[in-house]
Amino acid sequence: GAVVSQHPSRVICKSGTSVKIECRSLDFQATTMFWYRQFPKQSLMLMATSNEGSKATYEQGVEKDKFLINHASLTLSTLTVTSAHPEDSSFYICSASSGRKGNEQYFGPGTRLTVT
Amino acid sequence: GENVEQHPSTLSVQEGDSAVIKCTYSDSASNYFPWYKQELGKRPQLIIDIRSNVGEKKDQRIAVTLNKTAKHFSLHITETQPEDSAVYFCAASTGGNQFYFGTGTSLTVIP
DSSP: OOOEEEEOSEEEEOTTOOEEEEEEESSSOOSEEEEEEEOTTSOEEEEEEEETTSOOEEOTTOOTTTEEEEEEETTEEEEEEOSOOGGGOEEEEEEEEOSTTTTOOEEOOOEEEEEO | OOOEEEEOSEEEEETTSOEEEEEEESOTTOOEEEEEEEOTTSOOEEEEEEETTOSEEEETTEEEEEETTTTEEEEEEOSOOGGGOEEEEEEEEOSSSOEEEOOOEEEEEEO
16 A cells, blocks of 8 residues: 555656656555655755645745645646756655554655756 | 764675664754655665664664653664665654655765
8 A cells, every 4th residue: 555656767858848746646545745856966855745636845945936746636736847948857755644543654666857 | 953964974884784874953952853765866766764862773684762851862773774874864853744864874885
């Protein structure tokens, strides 16, 4: 149980285009989903927290107009990187929490974004 | 906000020896402390966690200790094996679900 999927696993896009990443909880309802960014050999940096049906809460320094997050249902959250630049290239990981087992979060496999 | 520091950043041990990774946190309201293992290019996997009402928790070769007064917690791996080689992250949460991660420790177990 507690499986989280992410799609796509890898994406290459041109500078200036937008990319959408999907995060799905496959066997549980995720009341809260989280989006992280991870640079090579670095830690996971929390970007934003999203609750189903409400606006995402962004961490300080994360541009909400650039990283659009939508949590439309209890099993799906999307992150759209708008007008991507090479410096947006990174590993993006989502996680999901059902809220039932306290604070536990279940991570997706991540999406490797490369902006050329 | 919460600030989590983790040491050491790299750690090499001989197979069979123990490994200890330490984390400190700044927010006294934090009450949940998970540890994750991440292999290269893969998702973080929860290996053990501890809540603030407990001082120590053990699961086979892995144990975590928590000192609330000093605001630090540690991961202990005994009888290390080559498959324990990975990056380990600690995290702290205040119960609002947000996790704040440490900077990671790259553990290498030398056969």
